[in-house]
């Protein structure tokens with residue numbers, strides 16, 4: 175049974191429990207979103223864009239308060255929490271500014287010369303199922319484009335972040351959105367399945383694990399509902415022989431250790447072509463050893479705890495499995511003695527295909543470094559994963575780096591810089607990393623009826 179509660183992972187103490195919704199509450203949420211849709215969609219797009227801008231301003235105004243909530247819920251540092259609030263504000267502002275143009279009619283020049291327009295209409299009430307790693311950002315990139323388009327949103331957040339879930343709903347109200355346009359609901363997985371099944375709901379977007387993605391995708395498929403899935407990743411970070419070593423190491427630290435390693439697009443597998451391997455590993459190890467873990471509200475620490483005690487245990491089990499089978503923890507590999515869901519930043523070498531760390535996503539501050547003899551082997555190893563989300567390629571010869579980018583089975587490649595996300599850059603993956611795209615113009619292209627109107 176899903177239990178919504180805040181357990182501060184920096185201290186492993188229970189802060190507050192929240193009641194799980196009963197079936198009548200879930201039904202009211204669906205009814206409210208479905209009913210509001212008939213009005214919300216008819217409003218001028220400018221009105222919905224203005225509402226999105228007001229949401230952005232609310233994020234800005236409540237910045238500190240919102241950041242403190244997620245630091246308490248899932249342990250990210252105050253610095254990172256503030257950056258997440260700012261990014262969420264930027265996403266709403268972006269769709270407020272550009273959404274109306276993305277949703278504008280498209281005139282088609284067809285054979286025969288008839289007057290044809292493709293109108294972008296919203297689909298209806300949508301369900302969002304969101305995770306704890308970026309409690310505001312994950313919701314913003316789903317909700318902002320869809321609200322501006324004219325869809326309404328029912329939001330089931332992760333059970334570990336009920337306070338931020340409520341705060342988002344409060345922001346929507348304060349920004350003037352009608353109650354049914356955005357409804358937070360503390361639902362169980364069974365209730366999620368029923369929401370997807372309900373004929374009043376037209377689609378579902380989930381960010382989370384492969385397991386959750388399969389469950390939600392299956393339910394949506396069974397009921398022929400549109401879905402978007404943003405799932406895990408085991409992103410490769412390829413260092414070519416001509417790479418700028420200092421820049422590569424700095425991007426490696428940022429890309430792997432940011433958010434305590436709990437990002438789907440974190441760089442997880444560092445694939446270094448032989449001539450640079452030892453120098454890269456040496457400099458990367460020095461940089462990782464210089465990181466500090468501790469109280470996430472302390473501006474001097476590099477990162478705080480993982481999101482929960484369970485998350486820390488899972489990551490340590492993956493590391494131990496590798497070490498027991500012959501991998502080396504060059505640094506880290508253990509948990510500090512202090513209370514809380516902490517683990518030491520870790521670098522593993524000698525990871526082979528029979529170890530969990532080779533195939534599985536490691537959702538924590540653990541880097542796996544592989545040595546390869548040449549670029550072709552680097553590409554093969556990079557693609558030897560069930561995932562295909564992001565990737566990084568470092569090399570001074572941009573044409574060569576782009577050729578590597580072309581050979582990667584992924585949704586995103588960043589050349590000479592860490593993977594990043596921003597409101598105007600499309601985001602998404604292939605293989606087990608998911609289905610569909612978010613952000614940029616593509617973020618408004620998923621839950622839309624492209625209605626063709628032809629005057630003959």
Ligand code: NDP
Nearest residue numbers: 176304305331332363366382383386389404405406438537
């Ligand atoms: P989950 O995927 O279980 O949780 C994400 C969201 O999906 C939560 O709201 C969760 O709710 C919901 N969910 C899970 N199963 C179902 C289901 N059967 N039906 C409906 N909703 C469901 O993530 P975890 O917290 O368990 O993390 C496990 C792993 O997932 C991580 O270690 C990481 O590998 C990956 N992950 C990836 C993320 C990403 O950004 N791509 C984000 C978070 C996790 P509930 O908890 O109530 O089941």
